[in-house]
Amino acid sequence: MMQALQDSLVATAQGLPVTLFIWTASVALGMAGGFVVGALRFFSPWPLALPLSMAVEAVRGTPFLVQCFLLYFGGPFIGIDLAPLTAGLLALSVYGAAYFSEVFRAGFMAVPPGQLEVARMLGLSRFQAVLRIMLPVMALGVLPSLANLCVILIKETAVLSIITVPELTFRVQGVGTATFAFAETMLVLALVYWALAELTAWGARAAERRIERALAA
């Protein structure tokens, strides 16, 4: 059993950088893509907004596991032949973007219309009102939801083990298979994810406190 634990820790050390890379990259890509999609859905006329909303619904309406399978194993049939890491990063970014877009769209909707009417009365252009009023006011409102999604995404990285991305779960699972110490290795795995999630939540709380302090000054 000690051997299994020791191997688990080695596997963790090997898999963690990959997990962290996929996580941060998919959060960055997903957030950027989600912002664009959310903004387009909020600001553009329906011929553009409708297809985007259907795409978001498709991503949100299917299991992430199935999306990974479709992309990695189904992709080659239509000429999309990606390495596991690339496929995993792409799948998670698209998945994240769908959810991030909903957060941003809700954020846009939550900006009190009166605050924008004042901007209009005072002569700000629509662009200035969006940049100077809408985005900052929205940013304050969406922060907790963004942090929540980051935590969800770190856990979803585990799903990528099934398309052989050499991340945490893939590595540690390998130890379980080799040593038959499934429970112990899974326990190590759970603790590592939990620690990462707590770290994220802690960072988000610190950011929220900072914003609250800035607003209350």
Added chain:
Amino acid sequence: MSPILQLRGLQRRVGSTEILRGIDLDVMPGEVIGVIGPSGSGKSSLLRCIAGLDEIAGGSVQVEGRATQPGDGAIGMVFQQFNLWPHLSARDNVSLALRLVRKMPAAAAAEKAEAALAQVGLGALAARKPAALSGGQQQRVAIARSLAMEPRVLLFDEPTAALDPELTTEVLDVIRNLAASGTTMLVVSHEMGFVAGLAHRVVFLDHGQVVQTGTPQAIFSEAAEPRIRSFLQTYLSRVAWAQG
């Protein structure tokens, strides 16, 4: 002297509902108009149409003989819900449009913003964010924000309706001072005593129409119109009840 604000046959419709049914009004420079009437009579719609925030179905709004649109600087508006921008200090709430719209250099805009805040008695709180201000102080910042753009006509849409009773006085005092200094304004308010003491003329609206326009004396004391009498009666009985 020609009117500074001229409304002719102003109409607003939402779907098939007539909100305003042809409002005519001439407002002279420096005049203070009180607008009263029952809930749903179209008071707020009237101000929003004058401001250009709500589309009109017919008629015209002219300031100094010209049609206006939101943002051209002719009209300023103060809302019931203050609508301060929460991420900006009082100073920045006031100076943002000076910088972006009037293209004033930052230092000059800040100076002008502080002068406007001093005018509403908030010179010392310029650095505070809205969340660190009381409701009355927030509304005074909103007034300063409109004032700094030097509009020709200032509209107040129930400026104290969202405030606790003990915070209304400071806002009403600011509006009184503005009126005394010759600011042309239309004030929608349920503070009848305030309107009676402030307005040069009072407009009574009901169902999107002007029922009567007259001096506060003519409306509050002498109006024979039953709709005005019964509206004022509800207010009087409420005050009487409150005073025991």
